Amino acid sequence: MKFDIYDLGSFTSSFDQLLMENFSPFWAVAIEMVIIGIAILAFYAVVGLYLVYAERKVCAFMQCRVGPNRVGPYGFFQTIADLIKLLMKELIPIKNADKLLFNIAPFIVIIASFMAIAAIPFAKGLHAIDFNIGIFYIMAVSSMGVVGILIAGWASNNKYSMIGAMRSGAQIVSYELSVGLSLVTIVVLAGSLQLSTIVEGQRDGWFLFTGHIPAVIAFLVFLVAATAETNRGPFDLAEAESELTAGFHTEYSGIKFAFFFLAEYMNMFIVASIAATIFLGGWMPFHVGGWEAFNNIMDYLPPVFWYIGKTAFVIFIMMWFKWTFPRLRIDQLLTLEWKYLLPINLVNILVMAFVVLMGWHF
Amino acid sequence: MAEEIIGGKLEEQEFSINMGPQHPSTHGVLRMMLKLKGETVMEVKPQLGYIHRGIEKMCEKITYQQSIHLTDRLDYLSAHILNEAVCLTVEDALGVEVPERVKYIRTIMGELNRIASHQLWWCAFGMDLGALTSFFYGLRDREKILDIFEKSCGARLLLSYNVPGGLMYDIQSDFQKDVKDFIQYFKKKLPEYDDLLTGNPIMQQRTKGVGLLTKAQAIDYGVTGPSGRGSGFSCDVRKHQPYSAYSKVNFKEILYTEGDSFARYRVRMDEMWESMSIIEQLIDNIPEGDFALKMKPVIKLPVGEYYTRVEAVRGEFGVYIVSDGNKNPLRMKFRSPNFSNLAVIDTMASGQKIADLIAIGGSMDYVIPDMDR
Amino acid sequence: MEKEKLEEIILKFMPDAEIATDKQFLTAEVKNDQIHALAKFLKNTKETLFDYLFCESAVDFGDHFMMVYHLDSTTYRHQVVIKTKITDRENPVVDSVCDIWMGAEYHEREIFDLFGIGFNNHPDLRKIFLDNDWVGFPLRKDYTDTVNIVER
Numbered sequence: 001m002k003f004d005i006y007d008l009g010s011f012t013s014s015f016d017q018l019l020m021e022n023f024s025p026f027w028a029v030a031i032e033m034v035i036i037g038i039a040i041l042a043f044y045a046v047v048g049l050y051l052v053y054a055e056r057k058v059c060a061f062m063q064c065r066v067g068p069n070r071v072g073p074y075g076f077f078q079t080i081a082d083l084i085k086l087l088m089k090e091l092i093p094i095k096n097a098d099k100l101l102f103n104i105a106p107f108i109v110i111i112a113s114f115m116a117i118a119a120i121p122f123a124k125g126l127h128a129i130d131f132n133i134g135i136f137y138i139m140a141v142s143s144m145g146v147v148g149i150l151i152a153g154w155a156s157n158n159k160y161s162m163i164g165a166m167r168s169g170a171q172i173v174s175y176e177l178s179v180g181l182s183l184v185t186i187v188v189l190a191g192s193l194q195l196s197t198i199v200e201g202q203r204d205g206w207f208l209f210t211g212h213i214p215a216v217i218a219f220l221v222f223l224v225a226a227t228a229e230t231n232r233g234p235f236d237l238a239e240a241e242s243e244l245t246a247g248f249h250t251e252y253s254g255i256k257f258a259f260f261f262l263a264e265y266m267n268m269f270i271v272a273s274i275a276a277t278i279f280l281g282g283w284m285p286f287h288v289g290g291w292e293a294f295n296n297i298m299d300y301l302p303p304v305f306w307y308i309g310k311t312a313f314v315i316f317i318m319m320w321f322k323w324t325f326p327r328l329r330i331d332q333l334l335t336l337e338w339k340y341l342l343p344i345n346l347v348n349i350l351v352m353a354f355v356v357l358m359g360w361h362f
Numbered sequence: 363m364a365e366e367i368i369g370g371k372l373e374e375q376e377f378s379i380n381m382g383p384q385h386p387s388t389h390g391v392l393r394m395m396l397k398l399k400g401e402t403v404m405e406v407k408p409q410l411g412y413i414h415r416g417i418e419k420m421c422e423k424i425t426y427q428q429s430i431h432l433t434d435r436l437d438y439l440s441a442h443i444l445n446e447a448v449c450l451t452v453e454d455a456l457g458v459e460v461p462e463r464v465k466y467i468r469t470i471m472g473e474l475n476r477i478a479s480h481q482l483w484w485c486a487f488g489m490d491l492g493a494l495t496s497f498f499y500g501l502r503d504r505e506k507i508l509d510i511f512e513k514s515c516g517a518r519l520l521l522s523y524n525v526p527g528g529l530m531y532d533i534q535s536d537f538q539k540d541v542k543d544f545i546q547y548f549k550k551k552l553p554e555y556d557d558l559l560t561g562n563p564i565m566q567q568r569t570k571g572v573g574l575l576t577k578a579q580a581i582d583y584g585v586t587g588p589s590g591r592g593s594g595f596s597c598d599v600r601k602h603q604p605y606s607a608y609s610k611v612n613f614k615e616i617l618y619t620e621g622d623s624f625a626r627y628r629v630r631m632d633e634m635w636e637s638m639s640i641i642e643q644l645i646d647n648i649p650e651g652d653f654a655l656k657m658k659p660v661i662k663l664p665v666g667e668y669y670t671r672v673e674a675v676r677g678e679f680g681v682y683i684v685s686d687g688n689k690n691p692l693r694m695k696f697r698s699p700n701f702s703n704l705a706v707i708d709t710m711a712s713g714q715k716i717a718d719l720i721a722i723g724g725s726m727d728y729v730i731p732d733m734d735r
Numbered sequence: 736m737e738k739e740k741l742e743e744i745i746l747k748f749m750p751d752a753e754i755a756t757d758k759q760f761l762t763a764e765v766k767n768d769q770i771h772a773l774a775k776f777l778k779n780t781k782e783t784l785f786d787y788l789f790c791e792s793a794v795d796f797g798d799h800f801m802m803v804y805h806l807d808s809t810t811y812r813h814q815v816v817i818k819t820k821i822t823d824r825e826n827p828v829v830d831s832v833c834d835i836w837m838g839a840e841y842h843e844r845e846i847f848d849l850f851g852i853g854f855n856n857h858p859d860l861r862k863i864f865l866d867n868d869w870v871g872f873p874l875r876k877d878y879t880d881t882v883n884i885v886e887r
Contacts, residue, residue: 327492
C-alpha cells in the first residue's frame with residue numbers, strides 16, 4: 001500500500017488509545033464493542049436489503065424483465081418497503097409447534113452469520129477482530145446456521161419443513177467438507193490461517209493467479225460448494241418451493257421469516273467475501289509483479305472499493321447460477337459432493353502441497 | 363385423512379404426506395396422498411374433485427351451442443380444440459359439411475393453440491425443475507399468440523371461436539400477416555428454449571431415466587398425447603383419423619421410445635416445430651368462402667350416438683353424445699386426456715424421489731379442470 | 736378390419752350379441768354377465784387385438800343404464816363399441832374390466848361415483864369426485880337437487 005490514508009489501522013488504534021486514556025480498560029472495551037456492534041448491525045441491514053434488491057434486478061435482467069421500478073428511483077427503496085411490510089405482518093403461532101425452538105431458530109441462523117461477519121477484513125485495519133485462526137473461525141461459526149435450520153424444520157410440526165430441514169442437514173454436512181478443503185488448499189499456499197496475513201500475501205498477485213492450476217480448481221470447487229452451503233439455487237433443496245412449498249420456513253411469517261431471508265443473503269455475502277479475500281486478494285488492489293506504474297494507478301482506488309467490487313462479482317456469479325440452473329435432486333446433490341468434489345479436492349491439496357514444496361508458484 | 367386413504371398400512375419409517383390441493387407444483391387443485399419412506403415415494407394416491415363442476419350434468423340441461431362454452435372450461439389451454447370437438451360431433455350428427463375455409467381456419471387456430479399450450483407447459487416444467495427463468499421466456503412468446511387470438515375472436519384464453527357449422531366471426535384481414543410474423547419470430551426464439559433448458563446437464567440428469575412408462579403400459583392405461591408418444595405409443599388422432607384440414611398437410615407424428623420424462627419433453631419441443639410447419643402449409647392457402655353455414659337457431663340432433671375423437675394438446679379428447687332427438691343431449695360425455703394420464707402417476711412415480719414426482723407431473727402436463735370436469 | 740368381418744368374429748364367439756352398425760362404429764350389445772368375457776376375447780384374439788380402451792362411460796336412459804366401452808386397436812387401427820344393459824336400478828352391478836385394461840380403473844370409479852354403478856372385482860372402488868357423504872348420484876336422470884339445479 002502506497003497511500004497511508006487508506007490504512008485504517010492507524011485510525012482505529014488511535015481511537016482505541018483515546019478511549020483507553022479516558023476510561024478504565026473495561027469500559028473502553030465495552031464502548032468499543034457497542035460501537036462495533038451497532039456498526040455491524042447497520043451494515044448488516046443495509047447489505048441485506050440491497051442484496052435483495054440486487055438479486056431482484058439481476059434476475060429481472062436474466063428474465064427479460066425490468067424488476068422493481070416503482071418505489072423510489074429505479075425501485076431503490078422497494079426492499080425497504082418490503083421490510084416494513086414484513087415487520088408489520090402478524091406472527092402466526094403454530095398449534096402443536098415447539099414454541100421455544102420455533103422462536104429461537106431464526107435467531108440462531110442470523111447470529112451465525114453475524115458472528116462470521118466479525119472476522120472479515122473489509123479494508124486494511126478495518127475488521128472487528130483479526131484472529132490468528134481466522135479461516136477456521138469463519139468456517140466454524142458459519143456452519144452453525146444449519147443448526148437453526150434443523151431446529152426450524154423440526155419445531156414447525158410440518159412434514160414439508162421436516163423434509164426440508166433434513167435435506168439441509170445432509171447438504172451442509174457434506175458441502176462443509178468441500179468448502180473447508182478448498183480453503184485449506186489456499187492455506188497451504190499462504191502458510192497462514194490469519195486473514196490479514198493471507199491478504200497481505202497477495203500483494204503481488206492474487207492467489208487465484210499465483211497458485212497455478214490447483215488454486216483455480218480450488219476456486220471453482222469453492223464457488224460450487226459455497227453456493228450449496230448458502231442453500232441457494234441450484235442447491236436450494238431445503239426450500240425447493242416447487243417441491244416442499246417453502247421447506248424449512250414454510251410456517252414462518254413476518255419478521256421471523258425475514259430473518260431467514262436476510263440470513264440467506266448475508267450468508268451469500270459472507271461466502272462471497274471469503275472467496276474475494278482468499279482467492280481474489282481481498283481489499284488488495286490488482287497488482288501485477290514488476291509493473292510499477294500500473295500498480296501505482298491501481299493503488300489510487302481505495303481498498304474498500306476493491307473489496308466490495310470483488311465481493312459483488314462473486315455474488316453476481318452466484319445469482320447467475322441460481323437464475324439459470326434447474327434444481328438438483330437430493331441424491332444427485334450428494335453424489336456431486338462425495339463422488340466428484342471431495343476426491344478432486346483431496347488430490348488438489350496434494351498437488352498444491354507439491355507445488356509449494358517445489359516453489360513452483362509465483 | 364391421508365392415512366385413511368393410504369390404507370392405514372404404514373410400516374416403520376414410513377409416513378404419509380398431503381401434496382395439494384394447495385401446492386405450488388400440482389398446477390391447480392390436485393391433491394396427491396403420498397406414502398413416503400424418507401424422500402422416496404412409495405405410493406401416490408391422487409384425490410380428485412376439488413374443481414368438479416359437473417359439466418357433463420350441465421350439458422344435459424343446455425343446448426349444443428351453449429355447451430361449447432363449457433368445453434372451454436375443461437382444458438382451458440386447448441380451448442379451441444375442445445370447442446372444435448363438440449362442433450365436429452354436432453356437424454357430423456347433422457350430416458352437414460362445413461366450408462373449406464372454416465376447416466383451414468380451425469386447423470390453424472388449433473395449432474396456434476397447441477403451440478401456446480406447449481409454451482406454457484415449457485414454462486411450468488422449468489419451474490417444476492426449479493429453473494424459474496424459463497417461465498418468463500415462455501410467457502413472453504405466448505403473449506404473441508394470445509394477441510392473435512384476441513384480434514380474431516376477442517378472447518385470449520377461453521376462445522369459444524367455433525360454433526356448430528363454422529366460426530363465430532370471420533378472421534381479421536391481417537390475420538395471415540400476424541401469424542406469419544409470429545412464425546418468423548418464434549423460429550428464432552425456439553432455439554433459445556433449447557439453449558436455456560434442454561442442453562443443461564442438471565436438467566438432463568433430472569429427467570433422463572426418470573418416470574419410465576413403457577409402451578405397453580401407455581396403451582393399457584390409455585395415456586395419449588405427447589406423454590404417450592414419448593413412450594412410443596403412436597396415438598396421434600390427427601394422423602390416424604384426420605379431421606378438419608389435417609388430411610391436406612404433411613406432418614410427422616413425433617415418436618420417442620425412451621418413455622422417460624426427457625422423451626416426453628422432446629416430443630413437446632418437436633411438436634412445436636411440427637405445428638409451425640402445419641401452419642405454414644395452410645396459412646397462404648386459406649380458401650375464400652363463407653366462415654359459417656347457416657344453422658337453425660335450435661339444433662336438434664337425430665336420435666343416436668355420436669363420438670368424435672380429436673387430438674387435444676394433452677392427448678386424445680373425445681366427445682360422446684347420446685341424443686334422444688331433443689334440443690338437449692341425453693348424455694354428453696367428455697373423454698378427457700388428463701384423466702387417463704393421471705391414472706398412471708402411481709406406476710411412474712413409485713420408488714422415485716419427491717423431486718422426481720414433481721418432475722414427472724410436470725412432464726405429463728396435467729391440467730386439473732380437465733380431469734375433474 | 737372391415738366391420739362385416741368383425742361382426743362375424745363377435746357373433747362366432749357370442750352368438751346372442753346384438754350387432755348394430757352406424758357410419759362410425761360397429762356396436763355389439765351383450766348381456767350383463769357376458770361383457771367381461773367379450774372384452775377379454777376382443778383384447779386377446781389375434782385378429783382383433785383391441786388393446787386400447789379409449790372411452791368407458793355409462794348412459795342413463797331412465798329405465799335402464801347402458802355401459803358403453805369404446806375400443807381401439809393400436810395394431811389394426813379399427814374400432815368397436817361394446818355395450819351392456821343394466822336394468823336393476825336399485826343395485827346396478829357389472830363386472831369390472833380393470834384386469835383387461837388398467838385405464839378402466841379411474842373411469843369405473845367415476846361411473847361408480849356419478850351413476851352409482853358397482854363394479855365386481857374392482858381393485859379400489861371409491862368415490863373419485865364427490866365427497867364421501869354425498870347423497871345421490873348426480874348423472875342419473877332421477878337425481879334432484881332443488882338448490883343447485885334450475886329446472887326450465
